[in-house]
Amino acid sequence: xxxxxxxxxxxxxxxxxxxxxxxxxxxxxxxxxxxxxxxxxxxxxxxxxxxxxxxxxxxxxxxxxxxxxxxxxxxxxxxxxxxxxxxxxxxxxxxxxxxxxxxxxxxxxxxxxxxxxxxxxxxxxxxxxxxxxxxxxxxxxxxxxxxxxxxxxxxxxxxxxxxxxxxxxxxxxxxxxxxxxxxxxxxxxxxxxxxxxxxxxxxxxxxxxxxxx
Amino acid sequence: xxxxxxxxxxxxxxxxxxxxxxxxxxxxxxxxxxxxxxxxxxxxxxxxxxxxxxxxxxxxxxxxxxxxxxxxxxxxxxxxxxxxxxxxxxxxxxxxxxxxxxxxxxxxxxxxxxxxxxxxxxxxxxxxxxxxxxxxxxxxxxxxxxxxxxxxxxxxxxxxxxxxxxxxxxxxxxxxxxxxxxxxxxxxxxxxxxxxxxxxxxxxxxxxxxxxx
Numbered sequence: 001x002x003x004x005x006x007x008x009x010x011x012x013x014x015x016x017x018x019x020x021x022x023x024x025x026x027x028x029x030x031x032x033x034x035x036x037x038x039x040x041x042x043x044x045x046x047x048x049x050x051x052x053x054x055x056x057x058x059x060x061x062x063x064x065x066x067x068x069x070x071x072x073x074x075x076x077x078x079x080x081x082x083x084x085x086x087x088x089x090x091x092x093x094x095x096x097x098x099x100x101x102x103x104x105x106x107x108x109x110x111x112x113x114x115x116x117x118x119x120x121x122x123x124x125x126x127x128x129x130x131x132x133x134x135x136x137x138x139x140x141x142x143x144x145x146x147x148x149x150x151x152x153x154x155x156x157x158x159x160x161x162x163x164x165x166x167x168x169x170x171x172x173x174x175x176x177x178x179x180x181x182x183x184x185x186x187x188x189x190x191x192x193x194x195x196x197x198x199x200x201x202x203x204x205x206x207x208x209x210x211x212x213x
Numbered sequence: 214x215x216x217x218x219x220x221x222x223x224x225x226x227x228x229x230x231x232x233x234x235x236x237x238x239x240x241x242x243x244x245x246x247x248x249x250x251x252x253x254x255x256x257x258x259x260x261x262x263x264x265x266x267x268x269x270x271x272x273x274x275x276x277x278x279x280x281x282x283x284x285x286x287x288x289x290x291x292x293x294x295x296x297x298x299x300x301x302x303x304x305x306x307x308x309x310x311x312x313x314x315x316x317x318x319x320x321x322x323x324x325x326x327x328x329x330x331x332x333x334x335x336x337x338x339x340x341x342x343x344x345x346x347x348x349x350x351x352x353x354x355x356x357x358x359x360x361x362x363x364x365x366x367x368x369x370x371x372x373x374x375x376x377x378x379x380x381x382x383x384x385x386x387x388x389x390x391x392x393x394x395x396x397x398x399x400x401x402x403x404x405x406x407x408x409x410x411x412x413x414x415x416x417x418x419x420x421x422x423x424x425x426x
Binding site for chain 1 (some may be wrong): 389
């Protein structure tokens with residue numbers, strides 16, 4: 001297989017052209033107003049399944065863009081997710097990304113209570129004064145904890161990007177968020193990941209930069 | 214869909230049991246000595262394609278474990294990859310993870326030469342006194358640069374984890390490493406990612422901790 005000679009700054013553009021063409025070849029139609037985001041998830045994973053499983057609550061794109069514009073914080077459930085989000089773009093609106101998963105006291109509290117670190121992390125994030133966008137790419141227990149706080153009327157997340165990956169409780173946890181009134185972008189099924197969570201955040205940030213949303 | 218009540222420290226074990234069972238149901242046989250690694254890639258992505266596309270040079274597992282045991286450095290092509298690798302485990306052998314992608318002077322040099330930051334990063338990594346395991350989850354240009362240095366007899370990487378993801382030159386770049394004598398673990402095709410690169414490193418580190426390799 002031959003190398004295609006292409007300038008560094010044109011690689012991403014060319015990738016999106018290929019994705020667009022293949023969606024067409026595969027006969028997959030995606031909503032135009034969400035295409036930038038769905039295509040970026042495919043770009044991040046080379047997995048066209050995302051075109052069929054990414055699910056959006058009503059006006060999800062408008063809502064998340066407004067939250068970012070108001071300076072909302074993004075809370076991730078992995079440091080990989082934190083690492084992948086474009087913090088320079090986010091900072092333009094006064095936002096920042098936080099992750100509590102590696103905090104020593106979070107690990108200690110989780111162990112003593114017999115819960116996951118993600119559960120404890122969500123409780124901490126719920127104490128922020130600012131609005132929070134949760135970008136969950138790993139732990140279904142994070143979503144389960146957000147639902148618990150919602151059910152007990154302790155806390156309502158401003159937005160949930162729910163794309164944990166895996167085999168235990170992942171699909172059920174996603175369903176638990178989709179049953180609520182919380183605005184969300186969720187990838188139905190088992191797939192997802194911290195890379196996908198970051199890609200979704202970045203897709204929104206780049207589309208905001210272009211002035212499209 | 215119901216939540217399965219399971220202790221936090223048993224979630225991973227249960228996930229691997231499900232993966233093992235589904236591989237069997239799907240009639241996919243994987244080599245026993247590499248099962249720990251292939252299953253971890255599936256665990257990270259919920260994508261069974263990895264069982265069929267992960268490709269190993271002869272004795273790849275033994276070689277990478279020996280390198281880590283000797284204190285080899287791991288160089289990644291994203292900060293997400295760096296973030297995902299278990300640095301505590303690696304430090305037990307004197308190893309560390311490095312990534313040059315976000316260095317300001319790397320970006321400047323890349324722009325002035327019209328190459329990618331990954332290209333410049335690989336050149337910098339090649340100057341280390343220590344042996345280097347390259348864990349490439351994003352940039353095919355990183356693999357292309359490693360091959361160039363190899364062809365020009367400037368440098369031979371000790372090991373390449375080649376799992377960039379994407380649509381432009383990704384498959385060709387993986388082929389370019391597989392044609393050499395460099396020991397490798399490569400995911401054929403378009404799929405991969407920084408999460409997969411980190412998962413492969415961690416699979417090896419955890420198997421070393423168990424004393425299995």
